[in-house]
Amino acid sequence: MDEIPLCAPTVGNDEARYLQECIDTGWVSSAGPFVDQFEERIAEEIGSSRAVATASGTAALHVALRAAGVGEGDAVLMNTLTFIAPANAVRYLGAQPIFLDAEPEYLQLDPEALRIYLETRCERTEGGVVDKRTGARIRALLVVHVLGHPADVEAIAEIADEYDLAVVEDVAESLGALYDGDPVGSHGDISCFSFNGNKIITAGGGGMVVTDREDWAEDVRYLTTQAKDDPLRYVHENVGYNYRLSNLHAGVGLAQLDRLEDHVEAKRTIARRYTKAFSDLRGVEPMREAPNVRATYWLYTIRIDPDVHEGGWSAFHEALDEREIQTRPIWQPVHLSPAHDGLSGDCEAAERIHSQLLSLPSSVGLSPTDQDCVVDAIRTHAQRG
Numbered sequence: 307m308d309e310i311p312l313c314a315p316t317v318g319n320d321e322a323r324y325l326q327e328c329i330d331t332g333w334v335s336s337a338g339p340f341v342d343q344f345e346e347r348i349a350e351e352i353g354s355s356r357a358v359a360t361a362s363g364t365a366a367l368h369v370a371l372r373a374a375g376v377g378e379g380d381a382v383l384m385n386t387l388t389f390i391a392p393a394n395a396v397r398y399l400g401a402q403p404i405f406l407d408a409e410p411e412y413l414q415l416d417p418e419a420l421r422i423y424l425e426t427r428c429e430r431t432e433g434g435v436v437d438k439r440t441g442a443r444i445r446a447l448l449v450v451h452v453l454g455h456p457a458d459v460e461a462i463a464e465i466a467d468e469y470d471l472a473v474v475e476d477v478a479e480s481l482g483a484l485y486d487g488d489p490v491g492s493h494g495d496i497s498c499f500s501f502n503g504n505k506i507i508t509a510g511g512g513g514m515v516v517t518d519r520e521d522w523a524e525d526v527r528y529l530t531t532q533a534k535d536d537p538l539r540y541v542h543e544n545v546g547y548n549y550r551l552s553n554l555h556a557g558v559g560l561a562q563l564d565r566l567e568d569h570v571e572a573k574r575t576i577a578r579r580y581t582k583a584f585s586d587l588r589g590v591e592p593m594r595e596a597p598n599v600r601a602t603y604w605l606y607t608i609r610i611d612p613d614v615h616e617g618g619w620s621a622f623h624e625a626l627d628e629r630e631i632q633t634r635p636i637w638q639p640v641h642l643s644p645a646h647d648g649l650s651g652d653c654e655a656a657e658r659i660h661s662q663l664l665s666l667p668s669s670v671g672l673s674p675t676d677q678d679c680v681v682d683a684i685r686t687h688a689q690r691g
């Protein structure tokens with residue numbers, strides 16, 4: 307029997323047709339019609355006026371933060387319970403991330419933690435809001451929508467507005483999710499997406515920056531293309547990057563984008579089946595969805611009560627591993643990561659919860675038979691002894 311992977315891409319003939327067209331026309335590199343089309347289609351999807359394709363989601367974050375004015379010595383508020391990429395992007399700019407707690411129900415950035423941090427640890431000065439401990443200017447709020455579920459962006463944007471902070475959204479895990487009916491990524495000042503192989507749609511790799519701010523979009527385009535000030539004579543006034551996306555990747559992304567709604571539906575169906583199958587298990591909490599959102603359930607993640615199940619997530623992980631079913635614990639909260647042992651607020655909830663969470667196979671192409679195997683393995687382990 308083959309392994310049941312955590313989250314594998316679904317690709318086929320649609321992608322092949324786009325790739326063949328690249329080869330037939332010779333547009334295989336970092337310019338071409340599919341790059342332009344991919345940008346237009348993503349902008350349309352989010353309802354923004356501008357989109358710029360990038361080589362990865364991490365590259366998108368790097369240039370979006372720079373366009374938002376983040377630089378050397380600044381500070382950026384962000385989730386602690388997240389994949390590490392956005393924290394790395396802050397550091398690339400010589401800025402310091404300040405990590406904030408998660409709310410325990412949906413695992414997203416806690417608006418209350420944000421408010422408390424700003425009220426108690428920061429002060430307003432003429433130059434803007436500064437952190438009292440370091441004197442660093444807080445330039446932006448980086449809100450990461452984790453696991454396919456939207457953060458409470460309205461509450462968060464309201465606080466950011468009060469303090470005049472730019473809101474940068476990391477939507478890498480949550481393309482297709484809706485908040486009050488609006489696409490996630492449409493609430494902040496600038497948003498970043500990823501098309502890595504494990505995301506809800508893939509380009510084989512790649513990213514996108516989306517914004518309504520024309521000046522920021524132009525900055526992003528300039529920075530991703532080596533910051534050419536005179537493209538004929540190659541005059542450069544700034545240090546840029548080669549963060550362009552190839553036409554090959556964009557073609558794959560376009561084919562996938564046509565199926566975004568199908569992918570969301572597939573993941574939501576998988577989620578419904580898991581939730582139903584675990585409803586009677588003690589100490590295994592299903593993943594939740596806030597009442598005003600549509601989650602994509604990018605990675606279906608259960609919470610295992612270690613007081614009920616000895617060995618917690620790792621015992622489940624081992625039991626499923628024996629059946630060649632891939633599962634994964636959630637990320638170490640970034641404020642605990644040796645790579646980023648920087649400033650943080652009180653992150654009690656993230657510290658308590660992260661060691662209880664386990665993500666289950668959630669591929670768009672997960673067959674009902676394979677999902678039954680996963681369910682059986684979880685139920686058998688939960689009811690052992």
Ligand SMILES: *Cc1c(COP(=O)(O)O)cnc(C)c1O
Binds near residue numbers: 364391478512513
């Ligand atoms: C995957 C991911 C990224 C990075 O995307 P890449 O395209 O792999 O660079 C950024 N942020 C989050 C939250 C992610 O999950």
